Amino acid sequence: GAGVSQSPSNKVTEKGKDVELRCDPISGHTALYWYRQSLGQGLEFLIYFQGNSAPDKSGLPSDRFSAERTGGSVSTLTIQRTQQEDSAVYLCASSKPGTNNEQFFGPGTRLTVL
């Protein structure tokens, strides 16, 4: 079956512009996660959705970051007024009901802010 998909695969933007990143989880997966990974670094947790609801948004780095999920499926991560330090690979993952421990990752969106 289809895995987690993310779009775009690459995004180059200018400082100050807004960007929107999209994630399509595996069908039937109720939980969805967003992470950020800088080159050669570990994964930084951003936000987690159970269904359409995000119990804790404290992982988002600043108020320029927001995320939503609709219909228990697609999620978008929006970064407003991008800064150079936002440059990273943004990874999305999903998991089956009741199994947060096994997450299936998408290929990521590489964001470059000039």
Added chain:
Amino acid sequence: GQSLEQPSEVTAVEGAIVQINCTYQTSGFYGLSWYQQHDGGAPTFLSYNALDGLEETGRFSSFLSRSDSYGYLLLQELQMKDSASYFCAARGGQNFVFGPGTRLSVLP
């Protein structure tokens, strides 16, 4: 706070056995997961320990000791394709924390 610690690098030769350790400090600990990530690729799930003890999956095994807040990933019969970064991960409340990763280099 919530944190996981791992060695930054490990080197071993083909056919050898290597152990990657992970110590953690999280609130509301559920269990420890392990992921593999090749350069340029996405993380892929390897194993999960909810209870103390050893879980074996083929050449890979993972161990957890809740009393010591410690776990490890054991890779046996190393192959060149095992060269990758390995991350331990844990859930703390509504957050999912990954360790900084251990870069494994397998030499011929």
